[in-house]
Amino acid sequence: MSILRDIAATYRRPGAVLRRHLRAGEREDRALATLMAGCVLIFVAQWPRLSREAFLTGAELSPLLGSTLMAWVFLAPLLLYGIAAVAHVGARIAGGRGTFYTARMALFWSILASAPMLLLHGMVAGFIGPGPALDLVGLAWLAVFLWFWIAGMRVAEWPLAPAGAATGQE
Template sequence: MALTTDIVASYRRPRAVLRSLQGDRREARILVYLMLACALIFVAQWPRLARDAHMDETIPLDALLSGALFAWIFIAPLAFYALGGMLSLVLRIAGPVDAFAVRLGLFWALLVAAPLMLFQGLVAGLIGPGLQANLAGLPAAVAFFAVLIAGLRVALEAPHRAA
């Protein structure tokens, strides 16, 4: 299936989509998912950063954008790989777990939530900080955690299916 079709399908049935994505077990593929998610989240920051630069001219827009670029493209992928490793270690308490499936679930959850983060970034840029901007981020958080939990459940059942 196409990537966008899989993302939309993940809102309805994330476990089925994650099971189908596990067929192709290449680390490069899930790295692309992570990098796409981080790039989309970086783009989602642009309206808010433009508003911040306009309201407070002490830090120019290009400095804010370069800081966000460094954070989301270089630092965040490393942090998410570390988080995936920690989740794998924690889930080993529950039983055998497939570390690749844990990383896939985490990175896929981030990619599924990224389009909703674009909406939240637009709201934060147009109306500024406040309750409405926080509420606009709620669907992204719910989607992220729902897909992450589904991915972790699939990761826990993956070794049992292989045996």
């Protein structure tokens, strides 16, 4: 399946999509590509907000874009690898049987699959600005991301659990 179809399918059955990705075997290049694609999309999602900020404050847009690029494309992946490791260790303590790779893929795929919501968040931040609409879209993204990550961690760490046992839906 294509990435776009997988992202759309994740909004219906996040566990099933991640399970299919994990069945393809452990490939760190695939995990890194998934993470980098998600981080690049998050960076792109920041453009409208940064453009609005530059316009309102009179600041130059290029330094704002450069620092955001550095943060999301170079620093965030390192932090996210650490978060995935901590999540795996926590799941292991709770009886999980996955690997560091499966925990990474659960987090990385959740980031990439929830990126369309972040693109919407960026557009609202850029065109409408701070307010209830931005807060609502941000909260919706957080809920979607956590849904994907929890369903993904269930598949990654407890692969033989009954379907829908932990999240109500795969």
